[in-house]
Amino acid sequence: MKYTFKAKGHPNVTSKHRSTFEVTQDTDMSLAGDCIVGVSSKASLNEIPQQMREAIQNENTQIHVILETENAHDEIIGYGHPSLTLDHPTDMVCxxxxxxxxxxxxxxxxxxxxxxxxxxxxxxxxxxxxxxxxIVQST
Structure with a gap:
């Protein structure tokens, strides 16, 4: 299963956080938000399709997050869990x-x-x- 959406960078992106990264629907951010890599997201956790949400709530599900700009990309791999509620209205944290x-x-x-x-x-x-x-892959 695959779900794609857009967000934007911001002059205050520092990308210094050592344990998380975040994409948010908020339009602004401070320098203190050192985990935030994207603002003005066109999607929230609430908008992930139901079938994908159900898969994410399984601890055996592998989740790939691909971040792309016009000049670069990166891929992050993590896992789902039954206690993920996926219901925050603005923030998406890995x-x-x-x-x-x-x-x-x-x-x-x-x-x-x-x-x-x-x-x-x-x-x-x-x-x-x-x-x-x-990209969500159930095992």
Missing amino acids: RRSDYTCSRTLMIRADKAAVDLNPDLVEDLKSGKTLKVTL
Whole structure:
């Protein structure tokens, strides 16, 4: 299953967070939001198709998040979990840890904001469009 949406970069993207990265529907961000890599997202967790949501709520499901700008891309792999509610109205957070809350899309991710492709981060700092693709594979 595949789901794609757009977001935008922002001059305050620092991509320094060591355990998460986030895409939000909020239109602005501060420098303190060092996990945020995309703003003005055209999708929220609530809008992920039902069949995909059900798959994400299984701990054996592998989730691939592909982040792309015109000059760079990166891929992050993590896992679903039964306690993911996927109901936050604006934020979508991918976590290295096992922590879950309404904002969590996936856990046990293999990368956080600090690990992302530097060319991708530079594009995001300059406000370029971010294409986000979620690929969900049940095992």
